[in-house]
Amino acid sequence: MKTKNEIKFTAFLKRYPEKFLLSGKNSVMDGFEYFETSEYKNKPGAILSRPKAMITNKSVKDIIRIGMTFITILPCMLKNIKKNYTDMNGYLKSVKNGSFNNVSIENNNSYPNKNVWVELKNYAWENHQLIVGFTELPQEYVFSGKASPFRHALVFAQEMKKEPIEKAPELDAGIEVMRVYNSLGIATNDIANWLRKTYNVVCMANHPLGGLVDTVPLAEKAGLGAIGKHGMLITKEFGPRCRISPLFTELKLFEYTGSHEHSWINTFCSKCRHCISSCPTSAIYSESKLSKRYNKIGLKDRYENYDREKCFTSFAATMGCAVCISVCPFSKNPAIYDTMKLKYTNTN
Ligand code: SF4
Numbered sequence: 478m479k480t481k482n483e484i485k486f487t488a489f490l491k492r493y494p495e496k497f498l499l500s501g502k503n504s505v506m507d508g509f510e511y512f513e514t515s516e517y518k519n520k521p522g523a524i525l526s527r528p529k530a531m532i533t534n535k536s537v538k539d540i541i542r543i544g545m546t547f548i549t550i551l552p553c554m555l556k557n558i559k560k561n562y563t564d565m566n567g568y569l570k571s572v573k574n575g576s577f578n579n580v581s582i583e584n585n586n587s588y589p590n591k592n593v594w595v596e597l598k599n600y601a602w603e604n605h606q607l608i609v610g611f612t613e614l615p616q617e618y619v620f621s622g623k624a625s626p627f628r629h630a631l632v633f634a635q636e637m638k639k640e641p642i643e644k645a646p647e648l649d650a651g652i653e654v655m656r657v658y659n660s661l662g663i664a665t666n667d668i669a670n671w672l673r674k675t676y677n678v679v680c681m682a683n684h685p686l687g688g689l690v691d692t693v694p695l696a697e698k699a700g701l702g703a704i705g706k707h708g709m710l711i712t713k714e715f716g717p718r719c720r721i722s723p724l725f726t727e728l729k730l731f732e733y734t735g736s737h738e739h740s741w742i743n744t745f746c747s748k749c750r751h752c753i754s755s756c757p758t759s760a761i762y763s764e765s766k767l768s769k770r771y772n773k774i775g776l777k778d779r780y781e782n783y784d785r786e787k788c789f790t791s792f793a794a795t796m797g798c799a800v801c802i803s804v805c806p807f808s809k810n811p812a813i814y815d816t817m818k819l820k821y822t823n824t825n
């Protein structure tokens with residue numbers, strides 16, 4: 478969701494290419510923005526209006542539910558997306574006039590701030606039921622034409638409830654997707670404020686619909702899970718039934734959390750393939766396709782798991798589709814993670 482605040486913010490960062498992390502030649506376009514381009518809209522069968530697609534063939538009752546969802550959630554989402562940027566005003570001003578003086582915790586030589594890390598994880602879980610990782614933000618994950626002020630990222634994931642998601646592609650699932658986009662956006666701003674107030678950390682929250690960076694590979698890099706056949710992140714705690722948001726930090730406050738502990742999921746996927754046969758638009762590739770070779774240590778090459786245009790026809794018409802999430806065994810029962818890990822790491 479590209480807002481005026483984002484456009485202004487990005488234009489400012491682009492004036493300081495040596496200081497900020499701007500997208501590069503290996504960046505990809507944000508999916509939601511792609512569907513607004515003439516390149517997409519001129520294609521046969523393209524969805525020209527998402528609101529129209531959303532209400533076509535719906536009962537009056539469902540149209541009222543869609544309307545109520547947007548009336549209750551959209552203003553809060555827009556407010557929290559705007560807050561991502563307005564919270565940065567003081568920082569940008571200090572960069573502009575050269576008065577920026579960083580006094581955050583790392584300057585006290587306290588890296589890796591192990592106690593703060595534990596406190597942060599507890600705060601995120603107890604207040605918002607979020608899991609968290611921390612990693613370097615590669616330029617390749619900044620969406621084309623966008624920028625991040627900082628090069629490190631906390632990455633959060635929040636669960637979507639099982640019951641409504643199991644009803645996908647019915648409206649209940651779409652409403653749950655929207656609910657969690659909203660609650661995660663609120664949570665990410667709250668944690669950014671907590672870090673600023675408690676530890677004077679220089680940071681920027683990014684709403685899960687704020688779309689500055691590609692959150693799924695970033696979350697995988699931060700060790701929150703592995704990307705499944707359906708292209709979603711599969712976590713130990715929630716399976717793929719979660720949404721993701723980043724929070725950028727100026728300094729490397731903590732040790733990076735990435736690891737290969739979830740990589741066995743790829744082998745599991747190659748035997749399961751349930752999402753492939755369940756996808757209503759046959760969008761998920763039988764074999765994922767290499768789209769970007771980065772040749773960079775610590776950065777996995779980019780693979781496309783599904784045809785985004787095919788997916789969008791169902792995604793737009795259902796407020797998020799989510800069939801591939803609902804049928805995934807890790808979504809139905811995240812508790813299988815440990816048993817399957819034992820099995821797949823012992824035999825493969
Ligand atoms: S969201 Fe729906 S259409 Fe898209 S890949 Fe998943 S199941 Fe297929």
Ligand code: SF4
Nearest residue numbers: 705746749750752805
């Ligand atoms: S449904 Fe099966 S193949 Fe698809 S992502 Fe989940 S585990 Fe992997």
